[in-house]
Amino acid sequence: TKEMPSYKLSYFNGRGRAELIRIMFAEAGVKFVDDRITDNWPKRKAEFPFGQLPVLEIDGTQLSQTAAIVGYLAKKFNFLSEDDLTNGKVQEIIGIFGDCFAKLPFFEKDEKKKAAAVAEQVNTKIIPAFTKIQEKFVPDCSSTLLGEFTVADMALLTVVDSINDFDKTVFENFPKLKKVYNDTCARPKIAAYLKTRPETPF
Numbered sequence: 703t704k705e706m707p708s709y710k711l712s713y714f715n716g717r718g719r720a721e722l723i724r725i726m727f728a729e730a731g732v733k734f735v736d737d738r739i740t741d742n743w744p745k746r747k748a749e750f751p752f753g754q755l756p757v758l759e760i761d762g763t764q765l766s767q768t769a770a771i772v773g774y775l776a777k778k779f780n781f782l783s784e785d786d787l788t789n790g791k792v793q794e795i796i797g798i799f800g801d802c803f804a805k806l807p808f809f810e811k812d813e814k815k816k817a818a819a820v821a822e823q824v825n826t827k828i829i830p831a832f833t834k835i836q837e838k839f840v841p842d843c844s845s846t847l848l849g850e851f852t853v854a855d856m857a858l859l860t861v862v863d864s865i866n867d868f869d870k871t872v873f874e875n876f877p878k879l880k881k882v883y884n885d886t887c888a889r890p891k892i893a894a895y896l897k898t899r900p901e902t903p904f
Contacts (some may be wrong), residue, residue: 709734710759712750714743716904718808719768720756722860723775726853728895730779738900772796772853781853788848795835795847795854799861802828806864808904820868828865832876840878845885855886867904 709727713720715738727734739746739755750757750766757764758771765771773793776782782789805827807819839847847854862883865872873880887896 706732707761710737711735711756712737712739712759713756714738715740715900716808716902717860717863717899718904719803721863722853722857723756723758723768723771724899725856725859725892725895726772726775726779726781729781729856729889729891730775731891732779769796769800772857776853781851781856783848783850783852788850788852791839791848792852792854795839796857798831798835799857802831803861803864806868808867816868824865824869824872828872829875832872832879836876836878840882842878843881844878845882847879847882855882856892858883859886859892864904 709732711720711723711727711734724736747753751764752766754766756768756771757766758774759765760774765774776792782792802823805819805823807816807823810816810819835847841849846852847858858879862873862879873883887893
């Protein structure tokens with residue numbers, strides 16, 4: 703058997719775009735160095751190929767872009783389906799969740815502007831997206847979005863946590879998605895990770 707590569711994930715000290723990657727490592731039971739960059743980002747920016755985070759280092763080779771890292775690990779850790787069309791749906795769902803996450807005002811200080819931005823994102827992007835995903839994909843009483851456990855279920859967990867930072871009521875109207883979220887959070891390795899992860903503002 704080939705030795706497991708060594709992994710180092712560099713990101714800011716928050717959940718953000720790296721949390722799905724951290725949860726994938728937890729579910730896979732694979733150790734990695736969780737490099738959380740705090741106040742020294744300007745100095746460290748030059749270490750990374752495009753000056754952006756997250757970056758995953760695999761035995762010294764850097765891979766950037768969240769979608770590329772998630773795709774690489776999903777294949778490596780068998781978090782995909784054996785069916786190509788289902789995997790197309792996995793990518794579709796993750797892309798839609800990315801759109802939901804993209805405009806959440808994590809760094810807006812003005813409370814009025816923040817509330818307005820959240821309301822707009824919830825009404826124009828998140829509610830329509832969640833409605834479509836619940837209707838189009840999720841089987842009744844399912845613990846998973848597509849009828850089998852994939853990286854899409856872990857992506858749901860991370861996007862819901864981010865939305866809940868701003869508005870905890872949104873998710874109440876989606877019982878099928880809520881079941882998938884709760885069942886994903888209850889998977890033993892993920893549950894253990896969620897209990898011990900650092901509390902961060904985003």
